[in-house]
Amino acid sequence: MHNVMSEMIGGAGGNDFRDYIPPGNARIKVIHIFTNEYIDALQFGYLDDKGEIALLPKIGGDGGFAYQFVLDEDEYLTGICGRYGWYIDRLCFYTNKRKSETFGGKGGVTKFSLMAPKNHEVIGLFGRQEWYLDAVGIISRALSPEDIKRSSSPHDLQKVEGIGPKIAELFVESGILDLEDLSNTSVEQLKLILHEAGSHFAMADPSTWPQQAALGAKGEWDKLAALQKELDKGRRI
Numbered sequence: 001m002h003n004v005m006s007e008m009i010g011g012a013g014g015n016d017f018r019d020y021i022p023p024g025n026a027r028i029k030v031i032h033i034f035t036n037e038y039i040d041a042l043q044f045g046y047l048d049d050k051g052e053i054a055l056l057p058k059i060g061g062d063g064g065f066a067y068q069f070v071l072d073e074d075e076y077l078t079g080i081c082g083r084y085g086w087y088i089d090r091l092c093f094y095t096n097k098r099k100s101e102t103f104g105g106k107g108g109v110t111k112f113s114l115m116a117p118k119n120h121e122v123i124g125l126f127g128r129q130e131w132y133l134d135a136v137g138i139i140s141r142a143l144s145p146e147d148i149k150r151s152s153s154p155h156d157l158q159k160v161e162g163i164g165p166k167i168a169e170l171f172v173e174s175g176i177l178d179l180e181d182l183s184n185t186s187v188e189q190l191k192l193i194l195h196e197a198g199s200h201f202a203m204a205d206p207s208t209w210p211q212q213a214a215l216g217a218k219g220e221w222d223k224l225a226a227l228q229k230e231l232d233k234g235r236r237i
Helices: 145-151 165-173 179-183 187-196 209-217 221-229
Strands: 015-020 028-035 039-047 053-055 065-070 077-084 088-095 110-115 120-129 133-142
Touching: 028 053, 028 088, 028 120, 039 088, 039 120, 039 133, 077 120, 077 133, 088 133, 110 133, 165 187, 179 209, 187 209, 209 221
Parallel strands: none
Antiparallel strands: 015 120, 028 039, 028 065, 039 053, 077 088, 077 110, 120 133
16 A cells, blocks of 8 residues: 655755654554644654554654644544744644644744545655754555545535535435535536435525535635635525
């Protein structure tokens, strides 16, 4: 199984680090973030063979206030985003279930977003570090068939305003498994699926759903939130 490396973003300083990945097939379970004005350091925790949290060595410097982001048992990383300048100024994490709070300072001239390919998860990082986290990229690998099946859940589709649990389940049964699938489905096809499911479903208006889904699939959650403020139950006001 081949790992996929993203581009590396950030400043030009620091010493290279590679393959910051938990051993074997262990999945990241907690991320310790040390930060003040910049991202001083990161440290991943994972479940060892005894089912206990083990820590990888810290990457970065020794400063910063300590925070942590804990993942649920069925949760995995799908990307990161933030801002950078000379260093990584701020950072947040995407998972298959949510987006974390933003950690770090208020600086950084350039926004960035690094996302794993479809049906992949983020398993580690590479980049440069010294006093701070200077630059970073993500390392991804393909999900197992079991994980893909679990990730094809109605929960993801419910991030689109106007889609509740029953419509989300209907779409999954129709092969629309995630936000990317929804973004690539025409409004006409969505209307057909809803119409064939009965009069109650046919009352829904899917005209904005592909647009909303496209923003979510790209991790543009702020833009999605702004769009949804203009809607009423998924319909344009």
